[in-house]
Amino acid sequence: MNPPELAAALPYSGCDNPREFLKRLEVRSDPISLALVEIHGRVARKVQEWKPFVCPDIRAAREFTREIVAKAKADFLAERAGGSEALDLCAGPGGDTLALAEHYDVKAVDREVPRIEALKINARLHAGHAVEVIELDVMEAELDADVVHADPGRSGAKDPKRTEPPATELRDMFSEVPHMIEVPPAVKPRPGTVVFSATGEVRSVCWTNLTEKVAAVIAETSAVLEGLPRKPTEALEPEEVRYVIEQDPAVRKANLSWKLAEELNVHPTVVAGEETVLASEDPPDLTVDHVIRVVEVGEEGDGPPTIRSLGVKLNPRRLAELRKTYKEYDIVYVTKAGVLAGKVIYERE
Numbered sequence: 001m002n003p004p005e006l007a008a009a010l011p012y013s014g015c016d017n018p019r020e021f022l023k024r025l026e027v028r029s030d031p032i033s034l035a036l037v038e039i040h041g042r043v044a045r046k047v048q049e050w051k052p053f054v055c056p057d058i059r060a061a062r063e064f065t066r067e068i069v070a071k072a073k074a075d076f077l078a079e080r081a082g083g084s085e086a087l088d089l090c091a092g093p094g095g096d097t098l099a100l101a102e103h104y105d106v107k108a109v110d111r112e113v114p115r116i117e118a119l120k121i122n123a124r125l126h127a128g129h130a131v132e133v134i135e136l137d138v139m140e141a142e143l144d145a146d147v148v149h150a151d152p153g154r155s156g157a158k159d160p161k162r163t164e165p166p167a168t169e170l171r172d173m174f175s176e177v178p179h180m181i182e183v184p185p186a187v188k189p190r191p192g193t194v195v196f197s198a199t200g201e202v203r204s205v206c207w208t209n210l211t212e213k214v215a216a217v218i219a220e221t222s223a224v225l226e227g228l229p230r231k232p233t234e235a236l237e238p239e240e241v242r243y244v245i246e247q248d249p250a251v252r253k254a255n256l257s258w259k260l261a262e263e264l265n266v267h268p269t270v271v272a273g274e275e276t277v278l279a280s281e282d283p284p285d286l287t288v289d290h291v292i293r294v295v296e297v298g299e300e301g302d303g304p305p306t307i308r309s310l311g312v313k314l315n316p317r318r319l320a321e322l323r324k325t326y327k328e329y330d331i332v333y334v335t336k337a338g339v340l341a342g343k344v345i346y347e348r349e
């Protein structure tokens with residue numbers, strides 16, 4: 001197989017590590033094969049209908065917005081702002097642009113040529129005439145539209161003033177227009193913040209002038225959690241606990257666990273003053289399709305259970321092996337897509 005063919009095969013191999021994948025096939029790990037296999041693998045895990053999705057490099061493959069989250073963001077904008085023309089600033093290879101194009105004619109702006117080229121192909125493949133691609137520094141853009149979406153580069157920035165370009169400046173530029181601007185996940189939610197969240201580590205935290213109330217949208221179900229975040233105070237008796245629900249990190253980070261608990265009809269409790277645990281006595285409907293990690297659950301003294309994630313990513317075959325190897329650990333299941341995202345559950349012996 002040549003490098004592009006290897007790259008195309010990776011997502012179907014059940015193997016997450018490109019180096020391991022090449023070794024298994026007894027193919028030499030030259031840098032080009034490795035890079036292509038890694039880019040393609042990353043892309044394939046993030047898109048469903050938008051295949052093929054062209055991506056110029058690994059950084060772009062990491063940065064583009066996952067299809068399910070991009071669609072939730074675009075639906076949110078369209079429902080609340082309406083209009084027919086959207087501006088997508090810092091459009092990259094086009095994750096958000098393609099989702100916006102399902103509701104709007106989109107002007108998509110970015111300044112990096114390889115991304116612009118990828119975006120043009122993706123738009124042609126999946127959005128027809130709805131997208132106009134513009135190569136420009138967004139700070140110099142004198143463009144208008146009915147709504148504005150912006151996803152500035154965050155590359156590790158925790159402060160919205162340090163994103164590229166600064167999210168604060170974008171907000172000032174477009175304060176009069178219905179807008180949604182992505183900010184680093186470290187930014188604390190407050191009125192006008194929306195957290196979009198799917199399973200696992202996906203998260204997208206946005207400032208918007210379209211809401212005073214909505215605090216989180218779970219992308220997989222479009223469940224909307226309204227109200228401002230606060231911490232739960234209710235204590236939990238350890239003997240009541242049979243199932244623990246591991247939350248999507250975005251929900252936990254946004255201090256929205258209490259709201260998720262309400263949705264799931266389970267008990268929220270706080271471990272060590274920080275970690276919020278959701279637990280329930282009733283058996284949930286489990287499937288093993290999307291197993292993502294193994295946790296060790298401990299009970300110390302009279303307090304609530306402690307959970308230590310071993311952070312293992314799994315497929316069902318690996319799960320079977322782990323069941324044999326780690327009998328003493330609890331296995332965590334993610335319920336099938338369609339149930340609340342991030343609902344990861346284990347059953348005690």
Ligand SMILES: C[S@@+](CC[C@H](N)C(=O)[O-])C[C@H]1O[C@@H](n2cnc3c(N)ncnc32)[C@H](O)[C@@H]1O
Pocket residue numbers: 063064065066089090091092093094095096097109110111112115136137138139151152153154164165
């Ligand atoms: C997080 S990525 C956007 C990903 C995109 N939303 C997607 O889903 O494909 C940030 C993008 O901002 C672009 N960018 C950063 N500063 C810019 C500027 N001043 N003008 C235009 N684009 C800029 C980068 O080239 C990069 O493609």
